[in-house]
Amino acid sequence: MDRRSFLAAAAATFVLPAPATTSSRTLARDPFTLGIASGDPSTDGFVLWTRLALDPLGANGRGAMPSRDVEVDWQLSTDERFGKILRSGTATARWKDAHSVHVELDGLEPGREYFYRFRAEGRLSPTGRTRTAPSGATQPLAFAVAACAHYEHGFYTAYRRLAEQEPDLVLFLGDYLYEYGPSGYTALAGRVRTHTPGKCATLADYRLRHAQYKSDADLQRAHAVAPWLVSFDDHELENNWAGPVSSTGAPAFAHRRASAFRAYYENMPLRRASLQGAVLRVNRRVTWGTLARFHLLDTRQFRDDQACLDGVRAGCDERLSERRTLLGGDQWRWLSEGLRASTTQWNLLGQQILMMQRDYKRGPGREVNLDAWDGYAAERHRLLELMSTTSNPVVLTGDAHMHHAASLKLDFDDPDSPVIAPELVASSIASDGDGYRDKVWIEEGLAENPHISYIDQRRGYIMARLNSTELSAEFRTLEYISRRGAPAKTTHRVTVPVSAP
Ligand SMILES: [Fe+2]
Structure with missing residues (x-):
């Protein structure tokens, strides 16, 4: 992987053409102002995280989000450009959870690097890099x-x-x-x-x-x-x-x-x-x-x-x-x-x-x-x-x-x-x-x-x-x-x- 290109990509919200969304709703601004994250790797998965906020300092800790649930698509690839989508799905960012999303994946290969991103109502998140834990003998x-x-x-x-x-x-x-x-x-x-x-x-x-x-x-x-x-x-x-x-x-x-x-x-x-x-x-x-x-x-x-x-x-x-x-x-x-x-x-x-x-x-x-x-x-x-x-x-x-x-x-x-x-x-x-x-x-x-x-x-x-x-x-x-x-x-x-x- 090219280090500079990944860091540049991770730093900025992608401006790729968004596929047609199933919802006619749209968010007024970029909702990925709190970034993305992953954690707790196992040999076959990890958890992917994001939380939507139109304005991080919006009143009542709710990020100025509309008072409804929002569907969030996620994608996983072994390629940072997402040429081939390995997995994808939809999670609901619920109002009651302050529009946070936790996606737990399993069934992946051990000891591999993966890339992930989210999309909500036509808006695409930055790309994150994560990995599964290895099994058996492993690299440093x-x-x-x-x-x-x-x-x-x-x-x-x-x-x-x-x-x-x-x-x-x-x-x-x-x-x-x-x-x-x-x-x-x-x-x-x-x-x-x-x-x-x-x-x-x-x-x-x-x-x-x-x-x-x-x-x-x-x-x-x-x-x-x-x-x-x-x-x-x-x-x-x-x-x-x-x-x-x-x-x-x-x-x-x-x-x-x-x-x-x-x-x-x-x-x-x-x-x-x-x-x-x-x-x-x-x-x-x-x-x-x-x-x-x-x-x-x-x-x-x-x-x-x-x-x-x-x-x-x-x-x-x-x-x-x-x-x-x-x-x-x-x-x-x-x-x-x-x-x-x-x-x-x-x-x-x-x-x-x-x-x-x-x-x-x-x-x-x-x-x-x-x-x-x-x-x-x-x-x-x-x-x-x-x-x-x-x-x-x-x-x-x-x-x-x-x-x-x-x-x-x-x-x-x-x-x-x-x-x-x-x-x-x-x-x-x-x-x-x-x-x-x-x-x-x-x-x-x-x-x-x-x-x-x-x-x-x-x-x-x-x-x-x-x-x-x-x-x-x-x-x-x-x-x-x-x-x-x-x-x-x-x-x-x-x-x-x-x-x-
Ligand atoms: Fe401290």
Whole structure:
């Protein structure tokens, strides 16, 4: 495939002559202002997504769409010019679903690239590229890891650079959007754009915020280039919520949570099976031939409330309690059974919050983040014990708004404790703005935490390449996002050789 022609095509709405539509209705403008996406590849299919909006910021989160259902045709081809249509069909973008469409395909060939597009009432969408997972022995896998994309804090150049690298797969590990109203979270001096009004609380609020984020061309480009495996953390609903508990004690939290979950599903390339009543199930597995299995975790929805009133603090014995759970009983059983049964060479755990021990206090004493695994230390220990019998485990993480490379150990305070797995933490796409490189702060952080080998406070993502002999992860870093156009540079590389079974 010609890289430039595909990216050019993905960036612009096609102006091909549209075949005659079965409906005499027409939409006044292009309804594909929120882009297209695909996700959750299996060996024979994936989910295709779009959501129609004539104006992303239209009132009540409804994108200025007419108050009726709209028929949406879809097409699949192995050729980006759609010379031969492999599959096609029609889905209904329902008013009640904010005109979102999820098409789940099966019966396709494993390990292949496909192209897709939609058409609604004579209007054609951009083209997306996606792929099925391979079966058996497979080519090397290139995947990107990204998290945390506060819209106000900077432009999405990191998404654009990620798209230009054309990964096979994108893992998104939480904070796809932020719920705060304008300047509601760390009022940076250089805010580049403004959230929709108010803190998100209702279904209409969350729909509108998703539409605002999805209207970004760089984000659309990243979705169009590869299937995504998405999972949420806290800000898709509310800062530092925990299971049924609001961190702010806001009233009617269950209703708000349901609204946030519904809007999240409507706006993401998730399979219908992820909707399970009041639960939005995002812990799931994707297998990439005999090479790798991704175990996507949910460290937010089933957790116990944070110990000692949350925060970064010292001296909290409660965080060490054997009874505390981060994953919840069902997910723990699902994960432990999945790790034990896995026969792939690599096992990649995609999850939201720092798994490593992380001391934030300079000098003697220790301060840890009670929202991260440090607040659930006994369960972390059990998980690391389990991972010590797992084939080539690797932990992939978001949340920190800084790149980190670290070694996970059963005893972080013992230099002789064996390394169980690497933890690779992707910095943020945009959250916290340009960032900086505070050498003194980093040196102190590394000195306090000898199991950490790299910290970088600038924006970026991870691009990893995996084959049967090694994992090679590049930390991709941008100097600025307050202006457009920053290049992404590889500022650190981690190579993990495969270990014999
Ligand atoms: Fe974040």
